Amino acid sequence: MKKAFSVALFILLLIGESKGQIATFKYVHYDSQIFIKVRLNDETDTLNFIFDSGAGNTVIDLNTAKKIPSLSVDTGAGISATGAGGAQKVFLISNYAIIHLGNIQLGSVPMIAMDLLHLSEQFGRKIDGIIGYDLLKSFLTEMNTDDSTIYLYSFKDKIKAKYKSPLSFKFYSNIPIVQCAFKLKNGAEYSGPFLFDTGAGITAFINTPYVRANGLLKKSGSAIMHTTENLTTSSTSYDVRIRGFSIQHNTFNDLIISLTDVKEGVNAMKDITGILGNKIILRFNILFDYSNRRIYLSPGRQYETPFESIFSGLSFRIKDQKVLINSVVPQSVEERLGIIAGDELLSVNGNTTKEMYAIKKYFKIPGEKNIVVVRSKRNNEIATYKIENRKIL
Template sequence: MRGLRNLLILMLVFGCFSQLELFGQRYQLKDGRKAEKIKFELLNNLMIIPMEVNGVALSFVLDSGVNKPILFNLADQDSVQLNNVSEVSINGLGEGEAVNALRSHGNRFRLGTIENASQELFVVMDAAINFSPTLGIPVHGIIGFDLFRDFVVEIDYGKRFLKFYDPKAYSYKRNANSESFDISLVHNKAYLNAKVGLENDETVAVKMLLDTGSSDAIWLFENDSIVLPSNNYEDFLGKGLAGDVYGKRTRISHIQIGSFVLKDAKAAFPNMSVFGAITDLGDRNGTLGGALLKRFNIVFDYPNERISLKKNRNFKLPFQFNISGINLQHAGVRYISERIMNVTENTEYGNVQIMMAGATRLSLVPEIVVSGIRVGSPAYSAGLKEGDVILAVNGKRVHRYKLQEILQMLNKGKHESVKVRVSRLNRDLIFSLKLKELFK
């Protein structure tokens, strides 16, 4: 089915840059509005928002850690017009080389009633750079700084909506449960001061990048003061534009932001080689990502270099670790047949309904495959392999669930057995995973 995707046609419109295009145009609320409310989908701790690019409806990750919008995974679009195009190389997170891309000026972006008539963007042409399989839905790009720069942005992770305010019309509401902090903007990225408790409860002051585009909780960079706890394991941390990211995963005693304290927090120490091409780390000590940020409702105020945090219903949720050691992703679709008994469907002519009993229904469902196995994990010990197609978990057929729900089923308990049925080389196999606590 992947071969049936529509071919991407890039309509490269070359022309002279106007002065407006050279210096860019800001996002504006239309029709005299003072705010715009947008619903988002939260997948793997990432906010997915709808965005039109030159009239084409796409989906973007709202990523406060990215400067200019980056497009990828456009193969399911008939055509996307890109204006004023040149070839460039861009650096990103990962242990690979810089990637080839297109740079484009003068593109029209629209989000609800918010519009920018002359947005600069980059397009990564490498088909391997695609975050959709690990999220379970089509995602075509990432966008960040330009939106945060032009608005006061309220993020309600609890109710899953964004609200973009005209900075001139926004007024802070007094709330006893909310705290405000200064942030610093360096190279168009926001940094916040915090404290982390490491091994033996030693507390260290840290300067952290605020990155809504990271699905992880906390990344820390090891130095003389920030020491990796002795209880850790090697793990795959995620994908960057320049390749896969690996490091050590661990748990720290706490992280403190103002009076907010999150205990037993999930943390990772990435291999610093992944930052080889990135030269602006400065005095940064790490990153705060979506798994931590989603525990607050947040107001980002870039114009005044300020942020407000308020606990939400996610605050006391325990941090989730991949206990099973299985990484999953979508890998196209497959057919399944289901025996249907005593069904009163499928076609209706006026008031006459066709009754079907003992019928077989053929359905097209997502194919969920094992994309990685952590060495030494319960999945590794049980004999699961990369490339196995997941059919069922504890008797529940996985095609009825979202990707993130399947991962939760695989990691639901610290001292439980999880039965996984897979297809391998046209054979159905059943494995029993003995889950155990990673950190005692």
């Protein structure tokens, strides 16, 4: 989430017609993120961008930008970008970019460059950039989660007629804010404004001031401390199970949300209750109408899919082609076995895959007894553990 620029975005269409459906392109849903392919300027290589409604500006990875001759990175003009966990120095691209998406071009797009390595490590996939507002403000944008396709229309198109009542929103730094509500297991109900963020791979975050003002951590019962890698830094949160979460007339029951504990960044803001993420958002087919500040939601195929529980105390990241333990839940079986953050995961059930999605899948099957081989960070010794997936939240 970035500080907004006031530079106009000009749309260059490769087709002459400006009404009706303008373009379509596929996306890849990987580990709760939406990846799309883009090209910049006259470059022939495609780049992996995250489609993120929580991105107020278009971002390119600093190292990727330096490798593109047509981009000029002003490394002497660092500014501060505020994310869910805090602030990080970013750099302006002194010349505007032309972004190719499917059969269209977005021209004169202002971009900022920042180091996205930590995000690539988190998802185990190279992330070259992030795009959100600059696309969504330019087209009536439909994200069909049933067929993994994004459709772009003229804002005058009648596609809105197939959707029911719209969800009104306001902007915060070019990011939509919608009203949501949630109910704790003890029956206590809360509501407020949430950022509508397709770049957040969670159900929902509750901001730290709201958590503290309402004593949510104490009222929620069992909680698991968790470390999350955000756009700008890492942060601490507590996963808790709640009775229900609602957006518009849609209520989802028995799910886990995260109560944040941070000192800076978006999650430390007092005037926002929290962030709504993809584990709820992607249960809908979505139509973004930024010209009228409306979002239309229609239940998709995943609408009634049960939410995941937590069966493992481990989280992972990819660094230098190695799978590393990113964090270990305190008092978990894994911690009692002596596994610590920084240990290297060599294999699970004999599989040495570096695909993050495949690794996580092993630890989501209830009752599965995984053979986990780990190289210790402390003494470089290799140990083998048999760990059964047991529900911890």
